[in-house]
Amino acid sequence: MRTVKKAKRMQSLAAGIKRDGRTIAFVPTMGALHEGHLSLVRRARKLGDIVAVSIYVNRTQFGPGEDLKKYPRTLERDKRLLRLLDVDYLFLPDDSEMYPSGYLTYVETEGITSVLEGKSRPTHFRGVTTVVAKLLNIVQPDVAVFGQKDAQQAIVISRMVADLNIPVKVIVAPTVREKTGLALSSRNRYFSPEQIRRASCIYHGLKRGRELINSGVTDSKKVVSEILRIIDDAEGTTIDYISINDANTLDHVRKITREVLISAAVELDGVRLIDNIKAKPGRTGC
Amino acid sequence: MRTVKKAKRMQSLAAGIKRDGRTIAFVPTMGALHEGHLSLVRRARKLGDIVAVSIYVNRTQFGPGEDLKKYPRTLERDKRLLRLLDVDYLFLPDDSEMYPSGYLTYVETEGITSVLEGKSRPTHFRGVTTVVAKLLNIVQPDVAVFGQKDAQQAIVISRMVADLNIPVKVIVAPTVREKTGLALSSRNRYFSPEQIRRASCIYHGLKRGRELINSGVTDSKKVVSEILRIIDDAEGTTIDYISINDANTLDHVRKITREVLISAAVELDGVRLIDNIKAKPGRTGC
Numbered sequence: 038m039r040t041v042k043k044a045k046r047m048q049s050l051a052a053g054i055k056r057d058g059r060t061i062a063f064v065p066t067m068g069a070l071h072e073g074h075l076s077l078v079r080r081a082r083k084l085g086d087i088v089a090v091s092i093y094v095n096r097t098q099f100g101p102g103e104d105l106k107k108y109p110r111t112l113e114r115d116k117r118l119l120r121l122l123d124v125d126y127l128f129l130p131d132d133s134e135m136y137p138s139g140y141l142t143y144v145e146t147e148g149i150t151s152v153l154e155g156k157s158r159p160t161h162f163r164g165v166t167t168v169v170a171k172l173l174n175i176v177q178p179d180v181a182v183f184g185q186k187d188a189q190q191a192i193v194i195s196r197m198v199a200d201l202n203i204p205v206k207v208i209v210a211p212t213v214r215e216k217t218g219l220a221l222s223s224r225n226r227y228f229s230p231e232q233i234r235r236a237s238c239i240y241h242g243l244k245r246g247r248e249l250i251n252s253g254v255t256d257s258k259k260v261v262s263e264i265l266r267i268i269d270d271a272e273g274t275t276i277d278y279i280s281i282n283d284a285n286t287l288d289h290v291r292k293i294t295r296e297v298l299i300s301a302a303v304e305l306d307g308v309r310l311i312d313n314i315k316a317k318p319g320r321t322g323c
Numbered sequence: 324m325r326t327v328k329k330a331k332r333m334q335s336l337a338a339g340i341k342r343d344g345r346t347i348a349f350v351p352t353m354g355a356l357h358e359g360h361l362s363l364v365r366r367a368r369k370l371g372d373i374v375a376v377s378i379y380v381n382r383t384q385f386g387p388g389e390d391l392k393k394y395p396r397t398l399e400r401d402k403r404l405l406r407l408l409d410v411d412y413l414f415l416p417d418d419s420e421m422y423p424s425g426y427l428t429y430v431e432t433e434g435i436t437s438v439l440e441g442k443s444r445p446t447h448f449r450g451v452t453t454v455v456a457k458l459l460n461i462v463q464p465d466v467a468v469f470g471q472k473d474a475q476q477a478i479v480i481s482r483m484v485a486d487l488n489i490p491v492k493v494i495v496a497p498t499v500r501e502k503t504g505l506a507l508s509s510r511n512r513y514f515s516p517e518q519i520r521r522a523s524c525i526y527h528g529l530k531r532g533r534e535l536i537n538s539g540v541t542d543s544k545k546v547v548s549e550i551l552r553i554i555d556d557a558e559g560t561t562i563d564y565i566s567i568n569d570a571n572t573l574d575h576v577r578k579i580t581r582e583v584l585i586s587a588a589v590e591l592d593g594v595r596l597i598d599n600i601k602a603k604p605g606r607t608g609c
Contacts, residue, residue, distance in 0.1 A: 048490050056344060142432045142452070142486035149427065166428070167487075174488040200428035201453075202330050202460040204338070 038120045040127045044135075044175045047128050051089075051177040059086035063178030063205075065169060068092040069109035069223035070118050073213040077182045078122045080210050084180045090119055091128040091172055093135060097143075098164030109226045128176060135171065144170045146197045149287045153189050153300055154311065157277050165190055166197045173203050181205050186212040186220050188298055188313040192287060212312070214240065220312045227308045236305045238271035242279070243314040246299045253319035255293045257281040268303055277302035277309070284315055293318045324406045326413045330421075330461045333414050337375075337463040345372035349464030349491075351455060354378040355395035355509035356404050359499040363468045364408045366496050370466045376405055377414040377458055379421060383429075384450030395512045414462060421457065430456045432483045435573045439475050439586055440597065443563050451476055452483045459489050467491050472498040472506050474584055474599040478573060498598070500526065506598045513594045522591045524557035528565070529600040532585045539605035541579045543567040554589055563588035563595070570601055579604045 041047045054061055062085025064077045070092075081088045092115060099105035112129075119127055143163055149155075150162035173181065183191045191209040198207055213221045218240035219233055228236065242264040249260050261279045268274055282289055284296040293316075300313035327333045340347055348371025350363045356378075367374045378401060385391035398415075405413055429449055435441075436448035459467065469477045477495040484493050499507045504526035505519055514522065528550040535546050547565045554560050568575055570582040579602075586599035 044488050048488070052341075052490070055338075055341065058342060139482075140486055141434050142430065142483045144428065144430050144487070146428045171486075171488050174490060177490070196425075197428050200426055200457075201430070202334070202457050204334050204460060204463070 038116070038124050038127055040116070040129050042129055042131070042134065044130060044171075047089075047126070047175050048177065050126065051175075054087050055177065060179040061085050061087045061089055061177065062180045062182065063089045063091070063172075063176045064182050065091045065093075065172050067094045067108065067223065068115050069111050069226065070115045071213075071221045071223060071225070073184055073186060073221035075118060075122060076213050077184055077210050078119065078124060080208065081180070081182045082123060084182070084208065085178070087125045088123070089126040089128060089176050089178065090124050091130075091176065093128075093130055093168070093172075095135070095164055095168040096132060097136070097167055098161050100158050100160055103158070104224075109223050126176075128172070135168070143167045144197060144201070146193050146200065149189070149196060150193055152282065152287055152289070153278065153280055154302065155189070157302060162190070162193050166193060169194055170197065170201065170203070173198070173205055178205055180208055182208045182210055184212060185209050186222070186312070188300060189287065192285070218244070220310075222310060224308055224310065228305075232273075232306060235271050235273060236303075236310060238268050238274065239301050239303050239310060239312045240314075242267035243299050243301060243312060246281075247314050247316040250293055250297070250299075250316040251319045255318060257290050257293055257297075260293070260299070264299070264301065268301065271305075273306045275304040277304065324402070324410050324413055326402070326415050328415055328417070328420065330416060330457075333375075333412070333461050334463065336412065337461075340373050341463065346465040347371050347373045347375055347463065348466045348468065349375045349377070349458075349462045350468050351377045351379075351458050353380045353394065353509065354401050355397050355512065356401045357499075357507045357509060357511070359470055359472060359507035361404060361408060362499050363470055363496050364405065364410060366494065367466070367468045368409060370468070370494065371464070373411045374409070375412040375414060375462050375464065376410050377416075377462065379414075379416055379454070379458075381421070381450055381454040382418065383422070383453055384447050386444050386446055389444070390510075395509050412462075414458070421454065429453045430483060430487070432479050432486065435475070435482060436479055438568065438573055438575070439564065439566055440588065441475070443588060448476070448479050452479060455480055456483065456487065456489070459484070459491055464491055466494055468494045468496055470498060471495050472508070472598070474586060475573065478571070504530070506596075508596060510594055510596065514591075518559075518592060521557050521559060522589075522596060524554050524560065525587050525589050525596060525598045526600075528553035529585050529587060529598060532567075533600050533602040536579055536583070536585075536602040537605045541604060543576050543579055543583075546579070546585070550585070550587065554587065557591075559592045561590040563590065 062081035144166040217237035219237040348367035430452040503523035505523040
């Protein structure tokens with residue numbers, strides 16, 4: 038595995054790979070890799086001749102008061118894991134490479150970024166779309182793999198890629214979970230096993246919501262209040278939102294008649310967690 | 324010359340050209356081609372193995388009340404001119420190809436877009452950076468050629484390309500002028516020969532400003548008021564701005580100690596014209 042720190046160097050390596058007629062599959066990450074990331078890298082390994090992974094904790098997607106400074110950084114361990122998965126290139130820029138002095142340009146996808154995470158974190162997606170546009174221009178992949186765990190991010194990035202005609206195929210891979218059901222997240226490192234057990238109520242709430250929808254409940258308010266009850270019952274949880282939205286447009290859904298995304302953002306002992314699950318309505322209405 | 328209307332088709336043609344190890348030089352235009360555009364195409368012909376030109380009147384860079392609807396369109400003539408210059412590809416998308424239903428993404432370069440043209444036309448550069456980012460992703464050129472006539476546009480695009488790591492070299496080619504000195508513009512088609520003569524006062528004013536700076540005048544207010552007097556003297560002119568800015572950062576300049584851009588936006592008989600000239604300070608101060 039070759040570590041590349043400069044954007045221009047990565048671009049010229051990518052151009053060479055393309056000229057040779059080989060394809061690049063890319064997984065952008067913020068490091069602190071867990072089994073969720075590794076599942077994306079394994080998927081990339083099947084999709085491209087060359088696999089590139091980036092590790093960059095992107096400051097523009099953190100809001101004021103968020104955990105940018107204390108975001109977990111485990112670079113040496115990350116590198117070992119990526120080598121084991123036969124990754125070809127690690128793109129590892131620093132802040133001055135990504136946002137040099139005089140930097141002025143932002144990519145913004147409107148509408149779908151003003152709900153859910155975008156409502157709670159107003160500048161978050163602008164940071165995400167900007168850094169992903171940059172990374173795609175630098176690594177020039179044929180395929181890029183994102184996780185379903187950040188469902189809204191995957192939808193926003195797919196929209197941005199289509200809108201700006203970026204020549205890459207976006208793949209969204211399933212969420213990987215702890216045995217307890219908790220979605221894997223780099224922020225789970227902040228937790229003890231006991232906290233992980235409590236945090237799993239988020240997934241159990243979402244699953245219960247899906248069951249209700251599958252069984253024919255179409256009133257999204259009813260579903261949300263049942264999920265709310267389950268998560269609220271767990272000790273130390275503060276709910277930011279529980280929401281049911283169209284799985285493609287993220288429009289808010291009152292009556293569930295098509296596939297929806299049930300999503301939740303919950304603070305557990307001060308650490309903010311998100312999770313989601315898709316659900317299709319059952320045949321009977323009620 | 325091959326005319327391509329679909330973005331995906333153009334991308335796959337571009338990818339094939341790249342795989343063959345050939346380079347692409349690109350000139351984006353809004354059509355109504357004049358000798359200024361043709362000089363950019365001739366420059367592109369020297370810079371790339373393959374020359375691509377786009378013609379697209381980009382609605383997102385026109386403000387409300389601007390001349391989007393009446394903007395001159397001379398497609399058949401444009402095509403003949405481009406064929407004569409041995410252009411390989413004409414990318415000719417329509418609105419629904421560039422901004423399909425559900426379109427949500429914009430590229431914005433801040434700071435340098437809030438002065439000069441950006442101050443008079445607040446949404447203009449957002450439209451320019453968005454469409455240019457899209458066109459660069461579609462045509463995938465090695466080199467793209469822009470005109471110095473739109474000086475601020477060239478600076479904004481260069482900044483956007485650097486910030487977003489778009490792998491293209493930006494070339495800025497000199498302004499082509501009428502014999503009278505008036506900068507060529509598609510909007511000159513709105514004019515009679517007599518109006519063209521009157522409109523040439525803009526260039527004469529700018530030239531006088533450069534003379535003053537060359538001769539050692541460092542007070543930008545003095546230079547501006549002299550240019551203002553010259554343009555104001557011509558019949559039918561309404562001045563939007565005359566401004567002296569740092570040639571690289573577009574910061575407003577009071578005391579001229581380094582290379583500056585002198586720029587003007589003037590309405591003549593209701594048609595808005597812009598022009599600019601660079602000037603370096605003389606050796607003597609005054």
